[in-house]
Structure formats: C-alpha cells, structure tokens
C-alpha cells in the first residue's frame with residue numbers, strides 16, 4: 001500500500017512522515033540516496049510517497065520536486081549548502097525585545113535568504129511584555145515601508161499571537177532566529193496541547209541555550225504547517241556576491257545606477273546616491289548599517 005505525506009522530522013536514517021493526520025516512521029529507499037545530487041536527498045517539508053511494510057514502518061519511495069528550498073552556507077565549507085527544509089512558503093524571522101536583545105543585522109540576513117529561497121518574509125518581535133527597545137519604532141516603519149509585515153508578540157501573555165495565526169493560516173512557515181527568542185514558546189501558544197520543551201536564557205551571556213535541536217513541522221489547527229528550528233548563531237549567506245547585495249534591499253533599488261562610479265559599493269566612494277538617500281532619510285539608517293556589515297562579511 002502506498003500513501004502520500006509530508007516529512008515532518010528527520011532523525012539520522014529515519015524520517016517521520018505525516019500522512020492523513022498520522023505520523024509514520026520511515027526509512028528511505030537506497031536508490032534515492034544516489035539519485036539525488038543534493039547532500040540532503042530527503043528534507044523536512046518534502047512531499048513524499050511512502051509504501052507501508054507489514055511491520056508498520058514506511059519506506060520513502062519518491063520525493064516530489066521541491067517548490068522552494070531553504071538553505072544556508074554549510075559551516076566551514078563555502079562551496080556547500082546545507083538544506084534546512086523544503087517547500088516552505090514563508091520565513092518568519094523571530095527576534096526578541098530583550099533577553100536576548102534585538103539585533104537587526106540578523107533580520108536582514110534572513111530577508112536575503114528568504115528572497116533567494118523564494119519564501120515570503122515576516123518579522124516577529126517577541127517578548128514585548130519585557131518592554132520595547134528604542135529602535136523598535138524605526139524598525140517597524142522601515143520594514144512596513146518595504147511591505148514586510150512586522151508582528152509584535154508575547155508568548156507569555158498571548159498578545160499578538162492571534163495575528164500570527166492569521167499570517168500562518170494555510171501556509172508552511174518556518175520560525176527561525178537566535179536561540180532563546182521564543183520560537184518554541186510561540187509554537188506552543190499557537191498549537192494548544194503541543195507542550196514542546198522551551199529553554200532558559202542564560203543570565204551570564206544573555207543567550208539561549210539551544211534547546212531545540214531539530215527542524216520539525218507541526219500541523220496548525222487553522223490549516224497549514226509551522227516549523228520550529230534550532231536557534232542559530234550566524235546565518236551564512238550562500239553565493240551572495242558583494243556586487244549583488246544592494247539588489248536585495250528593495251528601498252535601495254531605485255537609487256542604483258545613480259552613483260558617480262559604476263560598481264560603487266556605497267561605502268567609501270564620493271557622490272554615492274545610496275549614501276545621499278540615507279542622509280536624506282529615504283533609506284533607513286539601520287538598514288544601511290546592516291548592508292555595510294553584511295558587505296564586510298562577504
């Protein structure tokens with residue numbers, strides 16, 4: 001007997017496939033490993049066809065073509081990419097107002113990865129019950145200006161969580177961000193009874209302790225799926241060229257080509273239209289600062 005399903009979790013050689021409301025533990029047919037050029041022949045989010053063996057274990061026979069791929073540069077190997085999940089259509093970057101404090105640089109890195117991976121970006125600013133950082137208003141305005149939704153939430157009080165459910169409804173969304181920002185706590189809020197383990201935020205470093213160790217998809221009561229993911233320290237950008245970076249900033253696009261020098265990096269050059277737009281308030285300063293920091297890291 002064969003069934004269709006979606007891979008919700010991967011454990012080494014085993015995969016959990018969600019099919020018609022049930023989870024099936026599966027192995028993978030050997031030839032699939034060789035057929036695929038990817039280092040990850042089966043990833044969370046893949047739509048698969050499974051045959052059920054008599055012992056209740058399934059065998060993944062076929063992986064449908066991926067509609068989207070969420071990947072990052074693999075650690076230490078700049079030519080390799082690591083697939084985090086497939087077939088996601090939204091990427092929700094989660095940051096927190098405090099504990100750990102808000103670092104807008106990571107948001108912009110995620111927005112670039114979302115654009116490359118063809119996922120719609122959403123920004124969730126969690127822990128609003130702990131107060132609001134000074135930069136908040138500027139962030140909300142800057143991202144609204146380029147049509148990226150910014151949701152303010154508290155997984156503790158539930159504030160804003162209804163709005164999150166509305167944005168996630170009928171989509172397949174991954175929550176991603178630093179450790180300790182409350183990705184798992186938010187998912188617990190959205191799916192009553194799930195009770196996933198949440199971690200502490202260390203007092204000494206003000207960082208999370210990397211509680212979630214796997215990417216896992218959960219079906220939402222409103223339809224669609226949401227993926228939890230392990231907190232990341234840095235998000236490596238795979239194959240982003242310095243010269244293309246400004247192109248990932250929608251608010252910079254209309255000024256490109258107006259600089260005095262062709263190939264202007266918009267950093268040290270005179271008569272730079274981008275720097276002029278920052279001074280004139282037409283490009284948010286924090287976005288430009290993130291641009292410079294990312295450029296430096298490429």
Ligand SMILES: Nc1nc2c(ncn2[C@@H]2O[C@H](COP(=O)(O)OP(=O)(O)OP(=O)(O)O)[C@@H](O)[C@H]2O)c(=O)[nH]1
Nearest residue numbers: 154155180181182183184185198199210211212231
């Ligand atoms: N005050 C407050 N605390 C929160 C909120 N959301 C989460 N926390 C707390 O923050 C800590 C970390 O939450 P997690 O949900 O484990 O964070 P995470 O982003 O999943 O972290 P990793 O799995 O390590 O990536 C826990 O102690 C939560 O109770 C919130 O909205 N307000």
Ligand SMILES: [Mg+2]
Nearest residue numbers: 183184211212
């Ligand atoms: Mg977690």
Ligand SMILES: [Zn+2]
Nearest residue numbers: 259264266272
């Ligand atoms: Zn320039």
